[in-house]
Amino acid sequence: MNHLRDHTVRDAGTKSITSERERPDQNPMPSHAFRAMALLDVRGLTVTTTRPVPRRSAAQPGENEVFRVALTLMQGESLALVGEPGSGMTATALAIAGLLPSTATVTSGSILFNGQELAGLNGRAQARLHGTNIAYLPPNLAGSLDPTRTILSQLATPLRRRLGLDRPAARARALKALVRVGLDNPEVVALSYPGDLSTVVVQRVALAAALSLNPELLIAAIPADPAHARPLADLLRLVRALQSKHQFALILVTDDVGVAAECCERIAVLQAGRIVEQGSVDELFASPRHPHTQRMLDARQRYSFSPQDSTPGAGTGVLQVVALHSVDASAFYHGADAIAG
Structure with a gap:
């Protein structure tokens, strides 16, 4: 330092x-x-x-x-x-x-x-900041989630470990984070695995996870x-x-x-x-x-x-309500103007 x-x-x-x-x-x-x-x-x-160098080779600057x-x-x-x-x-x-x-x-x-x-x-100090004060949303949003754990587990565990919340409080806050990103059926999404959800829903879940600790x-x-x-x-x-x-x-x-x-x-x-x-x-x-x-x-x-481009057929504008369907779970994402607190 x-x-x-x-x-x-x-x-x-x-x-x-x-x-x-x-x-x-x-x-x-x-x-x-x-x-x-x-x-x-x-x-x-x-x-x-x-850059990695082969064994017994001189170190490169x-x-x-x-x-x-x-x-x-x-x-x-x-x-x-x-x-x-x-x-x-x-x-x-x-x-x-x-x-x-x-x-x-x-x-x-x-x-x-x-x-x-x-x-x-040091690594421990960086870990304390990462996710709590500074959140990172990677380019591969699906890859940021563990396919072997439910969405609720992946959102609630950091809340318990970093904020000291008990299980009911962590669950409630995780569900609120899913609602915040516009998912109408947070209970269904929370009990799903990433592979059960559509790509677009997974993107919203990754964003909810990044923002759940209010960075x-x-x-x-x-x-x-x-x-x-x-x-x-x-x-x-x-x-x-x-x-x-x-x-x-x-x-x-x-x-x-x-x-x-x-x-x-x-x-x-x-x-x-x-x-x-x-x-x-x-x-x-x-x-x-x-x-x-x-x-x-x-x-x-x-x-x-822009909101005026939110009707079907308006170029690359955003649909005000987008239906998100998956294999075992479905949710509806409302446009940004209808986001819950």
Whole structure:
């Protein structure tokens, strides 16, 4: 931990000569008290990846997957990390969530969350934060659930272990989490196994699990998929509605700037491990300054999240009520406008 702090102190004397939107990774380090005013403040984050080498081979130097990334997020704010595969957006998100793979390491920089330094935290401390204060929604939502356990078991167990709830209280809170994501038959879903449920219901269950402990920050890695535009729009509209209602902060990781613009207030565009440009959605769409940002804008898909597009036949709009049928269980998911508290 100390070597990380020392690195950030040395970087504090380097004065930026360009604007924040042009080179956000080169900002001088503000005081700890100033940074603690934000929910999340990342400065000079560098993530190094070590490639496996054959036995008896000389160790190879690591490669920087993320280099001197800087970003700030306030309570209730939404930020999208946008980039192509290999841009560093996923590694940045995993570093913040404390979920980097064993081959990747935060080698320098600072991740301040609610005034607490996360860079260099041991595994036990990271585990306490993960799921309670910071929740991560992986790109493979179905893979985040255990196929051998009921939905109720998977939602209630963390509530009992982390919050000390008894079985009835944990069950009630798990059912409320399922209702929150729009599932009308939470008792039926709760007693089902993931394999009994449709893909769309499983997605809602994964989101309910991520939000069941009321985290202050949700990191959602949801790749754009034009082939499944309607379910994608439906899921993202739900995430956006819940974030707006419950005021948790949101980091969305996506490879499509159009999706980012529909769900977030600000966008950070990454290329080759660096943030090349960041700003509000209006700023980036009106006057992109970096060529890579312009390329991302040109390649964006057309998604619609507005309520007026919620009738059948309205392009890729969201159905106000979507019937979700499965093998042994069925539920109905209401649109974001009808979400229960």
